Amino acid sequence: KPELHASMVELGTPICHTSKEVKAALFEQRAHISQLAAERGLQIAAASTHPFSHWLGQEISPYERYYKTVQDHQIIAQRMLIFGMHVHIGIEDRDMAIDCMNVVRYMLPHILALTTSSPFWSGRATGLKSYRSILFEELPRTGLPEEFGSWAAFDRFVKRLINTGCIADGSKIWWDVRPHYAFPTLEFRVPDICTRAEEAVAVASLIQALVAWLCELRKRNMTFRTYRPDLIYENKWRALRHGLDGRMIDFGKEEEVSAKSLVRE
Template identity: 45%
Template sequence: MQQDFTIGIEEEYLLVDRDSLALAPAPDAFMQACRAELQDQVAPEFLQCQIEIGTKVCTTTADAREELKRLRAAISRHSAAHNLAPIAVSCHPFSDWRDQAFTEKDRYDTLERELESVARRMLICGMHVHAGVDAEAMRIDLMPQLSYFLPHLLALSTSSPFWSGRDTGLASYRLSVFDNMPRTGLPPAFDSWDQYQRTAGTLIDLGVIEDTSKIWWDLRPSDQYPTLETRICDVQPRLEDSVALAGLVQSLVRMLLRLHGSNLRWREYDRFLIAENRWRAQRYGVAEGLIDFGERRIRPVEELLDELISLLAEDAEALGALDDVARLRDLAREGTSATRQRAVFSAAPEGAGGEAVVRHLIEEFHDGL
């Protein structure tokens, strides 16, 4: 394998008022201060109560950790100057999407005009992990193999059980909102890079989309970088969980490329079957298991993760990510952010659960900074 196994992480955060704990729009002065310090590593999002950060290209999870610490600390510091606090969660526990203001930007104006209410409900935040894959043809070849693991990534990352003040019963309600958008969900399988370009090019030539950044599959070749971009994960309240998930993506890509170098590959399953696991992850997180298609039975996520870590231990160790990936066993065993949020909500006095969850999320955002 003659390539560098780089990673990059993009995270979207929500901004809350420190007193009411409800969502609050970012003042212009806040964005200007963030831009002055972080330059192009920070950007406004679709709604004014959101902000997006992106790490530099990282070689190791240790690099990614330091990048996220620096970026999260800067966002927190500039937020505090405006009585705001950032939270890294995919849905706010009680604020309503109808009350939020939009960011004035040509791209977002177009999105709202084209998608109407579907776009206006996009009060959600995700985490995207870019894994470097140098060859265009290889990105296409790896997509259907890596797709098998997308439900596993979702199950381990679930952080959005609440929507507009109600427990949805889902571990990732974010995905229910996002799936209303066009060009989302599991990616199709393509025979070649040329076929992918021709397919996407049809919509570009017709003026339906301006470029492939408007294709929002759970996994896609990046429009800007020589990477495969996983977009399935809920954003993580705790920085260390973000790093662990990024390490898993990086290790999976290395494992699949290692198999390719031995003239082997991960078995490809029909999108119909993978979609069923995707739903199980969306609904239950790590609580009810995923389908092992090889064994034709439902197995606990903790058991599947142990097996997966054994398969890619060689790769994670070579990348210096083994300890970080191993941390995911805690999520599989103890539950994800969705589990923790529900526990905090249940323990709070009646009528105060939503505020208690936001305080909990503020604490987790700052843990380790």
């Protein structure tokens, strides 16, 4: 599929019901695109920034939606030579999806720490494990979502943005996790792209397991504690700065621990 920059290639699996199906689809797609590139003397690498390519040398894909994106966001959009991994988890109950989004925000830095793959930008080492995360938040309506009390409350929020000319539709909300406005899914957008396909499958499976667990808790009138976004941002910064090599905050215990131990927990 085309993307904003003509040099990007977007891969998308069909709807999968098991990790085995995800693995089969992703492995097949990555192998196919690698073969097509090899036939042209090129190589493919999965990462969330290109190690040396510069955004100034990139062409915008010749589609109206992408021209409109550049028109609206100017140099910010032109600099978006970044690549993310989006995982959709099907949740038919829209209120359940909202409740899950509220709670799972705490776990987004953990997911990011597992996937960081963008330490380079325009031929330079940035000193960050996920420079993509910094670049993407230059756009509006990115980062952590606020807490919503129901699907109806979220729907009112989206319609207010549409009615005031802020966005054309709900797809222009680019939070780290969002309820997809057209499909009954909760879309996780925080991960960097996993360079190894098997790790991408593992992360997608982990996200599905987290959502299933949170939904099961809610069905039993239980839930996981929610935390203020500014506290979660502290862990997100640590995740994008150090990945799994640093330390994060266990806000339940109010202490600093290794990122690896917090993710494992």
